[in-house]
Amino acid sequence: MDRKHFRSLIPPTPTQVLSKPDLITFFIKDAFSLPTLLSVGALLQSLLILVLPIRVALLPLTILSTYTILTTAIASANPHTNDYMQDIHLGRTSAQLPNPQTGKFGNVPADQAIVVFHFGVRFSHPLGIFSPGAQKTISHFTKCNDLVLAKASAYGLLGLSPWRAAERGSNNTLMMVYYFRNVEGLNKFAHDPIHRQAWEWIQREGGKHVGFFHEAFVAPRGGYESIYVNLQPLLMGAARVECVVTGGDDGGDGEGQGEETRGKSWVATLVSADTPSLRSQFGRMGREVAKKSGG
Structure with a gap:
């Protein structure tokens, strides 16, 4: 008996649909340690208490706390309101790759090769993303990401995903994971002037506290x-x-x-x-x- 062919669980689209990561938020969320965030919050609350009547000064904290507790309780009690299940x-x-010539999957798993590319940066400095050269590095990083998204078809980009390490309290290694159809497409991206400019600048002016890397894996059929x-x-x-x-x-x-x-x-x-x-x-x-x- 013939094995049943695989079928995508998501309808096809006429254009590439890739969730463009918000890289600014991606970088900022990891820029401050928990003690720093608590200190800033305590300082702001103290300033409100100094300049406003106590009842008014505590109002923002009360509203925010009440909102957080209520939304969490409602989502926990009623799965239909749980945004995390979206x-x-x-x-x-x-994950299986369809035949690019037909759009069909067939019934043989891992039937085509794929290239996985890791591209990341780390700021080993107390000021993190505010350290010397960090903003320029982020700008180059963002331009490279925008480039590969804009030329997804030419480079054979299949998907991408942002990831953050948990090796320390803040300023962890930040990484993008890309999937390419073949190594030739990845090589085209590597030789694009925008990527070359980023590579040359970061080696020349990035500073010893700016670490950067890439890894490429060619997974055969x-x-x-x-x-x-x-x-x-x-x-x-x-x-x-x-x-x-x-x-x-x-x-x-x-x-x-x-x-x-x-x-x-x-x-x-x-x-x-x-x-x-x-x-x-x-x-x-x-x-x-x-x-x-x-x-």
Whole structure:
């Protein structure tokens, strides 16, 4: 009996849909340690008490505390108001790459190669993002990110995701994770003038307290796997592949009627993992399929 083809859990779109991270907030959130934030809050509250009647001075704190407690209690008691469950796909899901020539997935897991690229920075200075050269570094970092988003099709960008380390109280390593269709696309990005300018400037003027890095991993066919349980699309599961979608297909189980070309579309990689071929690690790497076929 033929194995059932995978199908995307998210409808395809006519253009690439990538959640552009708010890099300014991304950098600022990690800029201050908890003692610093508490000290600033205490200072502001003290100033209010000094210049305003006590009842008025405590009003902002009272309103904010009441709002936080009530919204948390309501969301906990009524799941329908829980914003944290937004976009969650209940159950087991996995990331699989559709065929870019058809928009269909087929039924063999990890059937195509993929490139994973880590690109990050760390400010080893008490002033963090306010240290010498940090703002210019952030500007270059943001320009590079905007570049790869603007040229997603040319570079073969499939998805991206911001991540923050937890190695210390503040000013941790900040990193973007990118997914590319192939290493040639990544190499095009690396040789773009905007990236070259950033690389040359940071080496020349960044300062010893500005650390930066990248890592690239070329995962061949059958050399990777993924599983997500009760999660929103993230990492490779939030990627989309530019495809030529054909006759009657809406994102790829391979059972569309006819082969009339409908044009290009961006097909999401997230599929249900409730299928025998995606139930084990080796299965999700396509090795059990190869074993059964004698490959």
